[in-house]
Amino acid sequence: xxxxxRENIIAIAPNLVSVAIATFDLVIADVALEVLSAxxxxxxxxxxxxxxxxFLTLTQRKGSGAVTWDKVGEVxxxxxxxxxxxxxxxxxxxxxxxxxxxxxxVIVPFDVVAFL
Numbered sequence: 467x468x469x470x471x472r473e474n475i476i477a478i479a480p481n482l483v484s485v486a487i488a489t490f491d492l493v494i495a496d497v498a499l500e501v502l503s504a505x506x507x508x509x510x511x512x513x514x515x516x517x518x519x520x521f522l523t524l525t526q527r528k529g530s531g532a533v534t535w536d537k538v539g540e541v542x543x544x545x546x547x548x549x550x551x552x553x554x555x556x557x558x559x560x561x562x563x564x565x566x567x568x569x570x571x572v573i574v575p576f577d578v579v580a581f582l
Contacts, residue, residue: 469498470514479519479561482526489525493518506572513568519561 472490476483482490494514501513556562 468511469494470511470518474511474515475519475522478515479523482519482522485522485526489522490518493521493525497521506568509568509572513565513572516561516565516568520556520559520565523559523561524555 497514
């Protein structure tokens with residue numbers, strides 16, 4: 467199955483139309499490595515589409531979310547922490563929530579498989 471496209475992502479998230487094409491290309495490449503056909507089957511493109519929309523939405527939220535900073539002497543560095551790992555950010559957008567629903571419908575948790 468083919469990877470998702472910019473057009474498919476914009477179809478579900480029209481607010482992302484102004485995101486640079488290079489950013490779309492990078493995010494699409496990243497989610498293609500995360501949402502594999504072997505795991506998602508016929509839901510692969512949908513999973514990629516919603517996960518990409520989630521990541522792109524987070525990149526647009528500059529100035530919101532947790533801000534982390536570091537200071538050494540007179541030099542101070544501040545940055546936004548968008549990817550804190552795990553599922554911590556998936557619940558922050560409707561696209562992330564939909565991705566979790568898709569993922570949970572196709573992937574059997576390990577603890578269930580271990581006891582079958």
